[in-house]
Amino acid sequence: MVKESKGNVYEETMKRLEFIFKEFDNVYVSFSGGKDSGVLLNLTLKYAKDKGMLDRLGVFHIDYEAQYSETTKYVDRVFESLPKEVENLRCCVPLKCPTSTSMFETYWRPWEESKRDIWVRELPKKYLSKDDFDFITDDMSDYDFQKRFSLWYHQKRKAKKTCVLIGIRAEESLDRWRTIVSDRNINKYKKVSWTTKMYDNVYNAYPIYDWKTEDIWVANAKFGWDYNKLYDLFYYAGVPLNSMRVASPFHDAAKANLSLYRAIDPNIWGKMVSRVNGVNFTAIYGNTKAMGWKNITKPKHFTWKQYAMFLLETLPKEIADNYRKKLETSIKFWKEKGGVLSEEAIKDLQDAGIKFEIGGKTNYKTDKKPVRMEYIDEIDSRDFKLIPTWKRLCVTILKNDHVGKYMGFSQTKREAEKRKMAMKKYKNL
Structure with a gap:
């Protein structure tokens, strides 16, 4: 050792x-x-x-x-x-x-x-x-x-x-x-x-x-090693040292900085717009409320539930069905089992006149309380992401959050089983 x-x-x-x-x-x-x-x-x-x-x-x-x-x-x-x-x-x-x-x-x-x-x-x-x-x-x-x-x-x-x-x-x-x-x-x-x-x-x-x-940059300077000159351009663009990422541009980790492509590398940007559907929209809105902040707005003639249904109708069937399944699971979860919320979030529900029930015990290791409730349209709360609202679903869709992380989802059983089978298949190769 x-x-x-x-x-x-x-x-x-x-x-x-x-x-x-x-x-x-x-x-x-x-x-x-x-x-x-x-x-x-x-x-x-x-x-x-x-x-x-x-x-x-x-x-x-x-x-x-x-x-x-x-x-x-x-x-x-x-x-x-x-x-x-x-x-x-x-x-x-x-x-x-x-x-x-x-x-x-x-x-x-x-x-x-x-x-x-x-x-x-x-x-x-x-x-x-x-x-x-x-x-x-x-x-x-x-x-x-x-x-x-x-x-x-x-x-x-x-x-x-x-x-x-x-x-x-x-x-x-x-x-x-x-x-x-x-x-x-x-x-x-x-x-x-x-x-x-x-x-x-x-x-x-x-x-x-x-x-x-x-230490990384000291080593490059001390030994005169070559490095990706993109970091120099990031620096000139005012990107903080710890926010400089060289990830795949379409990946979630690089989404917020995607708009930099237009300024730093316009020739590549022009090709990327046609390469993957949605790149231009993400570059414009990827770091703003339109891609997921709780302050996003909707058309005035819609409720958030109506707006969510409208967004689902605009998606291909396979993608829309994925969101609908997650929505169905979430509605059932909050109605029958309930999620845990902080005292502050519970007070926000009370102040808004929302009907809910507080359960006794929870299997989660937390000081928060289990709350059962129906989906509501929206609420002004610091814990907005944790409360089941139709607005939260709209945010999830607009973020292209196919897994549903914004709604508290992780990998589905089907996804986990698929990975398990693949690992089993290659285990003895």
């Missing part, structure tokens, strides 16, 4: 890399084109070169086709400058990628052959295509592909043990911290906290988990 000392983050990371290359005969870096994975890649290349281990290293990248030009330029520079011993694992495959920019589509496919005439850009010089993988299915998501790729590469290299290096930092979010160092996660390699087991003899590792954002 590797022992952590109290050196600086650079020294600690080099010790972690020493441990990884000692324990694993097959290593690859998951490279997104962002600042964190870029620094991790440079650190790993430096270590492997100094130790004469470049032939044990690969660089994995999912190319999403539609992205900032500076990101593409940076990724191109990285792969063109890789030592010949390092394996190029740049993937251009038509996976199902979630989108929150369209009311008509829940996903889109980069590099989809049938839409070649509206591709945002051409394929890179060297890449792995769908034909290179025997495990891809039409329903495979980018997340599932990324996970399954590790096992495929492990088997392809006939490796004894494979380690996937990922540039996740705990500072980014509490969820990331839990992913990396959770005490409840027993699937660690030799009890090393910053590792996670993915398959037998295949592990993820997070060597820069304790780095700060400032």
